Amino acid sequence: MPKDRKDTSEQAILDAAEEVFLTKGFAGARTTEIAKLAGVYHGMLHYYHGTKEELFSKVFDKKLQLLNHAFSFALEQNISFIEKIKSAIEAHFDFLLENPKLPLFIINEVMANPERKIMFKKLFAPKIGKILTMLEKEMKEEIEKGTIRNISPADLLLHIGSVNATSILPHIIMSENSNHKWNKKELAFWQQKRAENVEFVLRGISP
Amino acid sequence: MPKDRKDTSEQAILDAAEEVFLTKGFAGARTTEIAKLAGVYHGMLHYYHGTKEELFSKVFDKKLQLLNHAFSFALEQNISFIEKIKSAIEAHFDFLLENPKLPLFIINEVMANPERKIMFKKLFAPKIGKILTMLEKEMKEEIEKGTIRNISPADLLLHIGSVNATSILPHIIMSENSNHKWNKKELAFWQQKRAENVEFVLRGISP
DNA sequence: CTTTGCATTAGCAATTTTGTCAAACAAATT
DNA sequence: AATTTGTTTGACAAAATTGCTAATGCAAAG
Numbered sequence: 001m002p003k004d005r006k007d008t009s010e011q012a013i014l015d016a017a018e019e020v021f022l023t024k025g026f027a028g029a030r031t032t033e034i035a036k037l038a039g040v041y042h043g044m045l046h047y048y049h050g051t052k053e054e055l056f057s058k059v060f061d062k063k064l065q066l067l068n069h070a071f072s073f074a075l076e077q078n079i080s081f082i083e084k085i086k087s088a089i090e091a092h093f094d095f096l097l098e099n100p101k102l103p104l105f106i107i108n109e110v111m112a113n114p115e116r117k118i119m120f121k122k123l124f125a126p127k128i129g130k131i132l133t134m135l136e137k138e139m140k141e142e143i144e145k146g147t148i149r150n151i152s153p154a155d156l157l158l159h160i161g162s163v164n165a166t167s168i169l170p171h172i173i174m175s176e177n178s179n180h181k182w183n184k185k186e187l188a189f190w191q192q193k194r195a196e197n198v199e200f201v202l203r204g205i206s207p
Numbered sequence: 208m209p210k211d212r213k214d215t216s217e218q219a220i221l222d223a224a225e226e227v228f229l230t231k232g233f234a235g236a237r238t239t240e241i242a243k244l245a246g247v248y249h250g251m252l253h254y255y256h257g258t259k260e261e262l263f264s265k266v267f268d269k270k271l272q273l274l275n276h277a278f279s280f281a282l283e284q285n286i287s288f289i290e291k292i293k294s295a296i297e298a299h300f301d302f303l304l305e306n307p308k309l310p311l312f313i314i315n316e317v318m319a320n321p322e323r324k325i326m327f328k329k330l331f332a333p334k335i336g337k338i339l340t341m342l343e344k345e346m347k348e349e350i351e352k353g354t355i356r357n358i359s360p361a362d363l364l365l366h367i368g369s370v371n372a373t374s375i376l377p378h379i380i381m382s383e384n385s386n387h388k389w390n391k392k393e394l395a396f397w398q399q400k401r402a403e404n405v406e407f408v409l410r411g412i413s414p
Numbered sequence: 415c416t417t418t419g420c421a422t423t424a425g426c427a428a429t430t431t432t433g434t435c436a437a438a439c440a441a442a443t444t
Numbered sequence: 445a446a447t448t449t450g451t452t453t454g455a456c457a458a459a460a461t462t463g464c465t466a467a468t469g470c471a472a473a474g
Contacts, residue, residue, distance in 0.1 A: 009421080028234035028319060031462065041423060046463055048421095108315065111380055112235060121381070149410070155403050162373030167365060173318055174328070196362050203356070204411035216451080238432065248453060253433055 010048045012038040014058065017049075019179070021059050022101045025108050031055075060109060060116065063102060064123060070095045071127055081142045085205075086198050093164045093194045100172045103165050131157070149207045156205060163197050217255045219245040224256075225266050226386070229308045232315050233263050267316060267323065270309060271330060277302045278334055288349045293405050300371045300401045307379050310372050338364070356414045363412060370404050
């Protein structure tokens, strides 16, 4: 069995599909472009991965899993609430920096396709529910103690997500080359942004 | 000249195009769907508006103008800085509630098309530049006075935009019917959200 | 060294989507 | 009423995109 040949083609197509789908979305992606990027004849694409829809699903499911795991916050350490929030913000920020295209990709594709919307709900509704009830309890105590102001867990979570996601957005939108690794100077810039976001959110929930 | 016939068809197509392009984007939109929604034979679409690309441009340009005008903040009233920020947040929030699909639409289409990216930059870079230098001066004073903490105008603006845009996002993503007017209960909900956002941002920049 | 099984090639078929056009039509003007 | 002007119809052409397949190649197993 010529195993390595298959591996390289099948995987190359998957990698190319990920690249193209994440930047252009399902509707904007062309299977020919994916094949070309993978360096294979476009027949191979269907041979290994069936229809465009099926290929897309493989990419989408993978990204949904990634997002799902990323949601397993480091909120279970034995540190103060404020410290927990801080580390959650930082972890989330770092995740976004590693996966800058993910949020828009998921949002767009979920909005575009009712089935995926259902899928998305099923996967995240319970997860978010759990996090919220967990936070609910803990935040009630903190509010009584006076360490934070009166704010709902949902609002807090949304604020964190929004501030982090949007601070990276301008650079995704405006950058020419889609996949480049940050150099030292840029990393320092992002460190600063991250610190600012922590600062902003913590003050935002201060009593 | 049979003016009313033309007016209704030409405009109906434009309206339908707006609806479809804003929900599905350029790549996901179908000219046949637009024509159908407008209630005309699809030949009419090309007769009045040329190619799909040209029709799209009409919609896109209109929305860009809308966004541009919305950027003319109410930051020139003779009130305290904090009050200005508050009213800016509220105005921005209200604008988003009126045009919930606009941000994602612009972001996606600007990212997808290099020419539109250039167009976008040209239109907004100077505008934002002006706002920033204006804020720069004013905020410096406020920071010295001790009414707000040390934060850059760019960060503040981004925070406002992010918190507002993202608080509406979940409802856009999850809603089934795309264009519905808010009922009384929902309006109260949004009022609350808006107040929370004001609270969050103002505390976030507090000294 | 032949067979077997999968991978690859290259072209073609099917479908979808966009764009065009000539003919029919309707209203206003002369 | 005839002409003019612009609109609508309905079909069709062209292009783009996806999906299929028969022939070919290649490497491992028997």
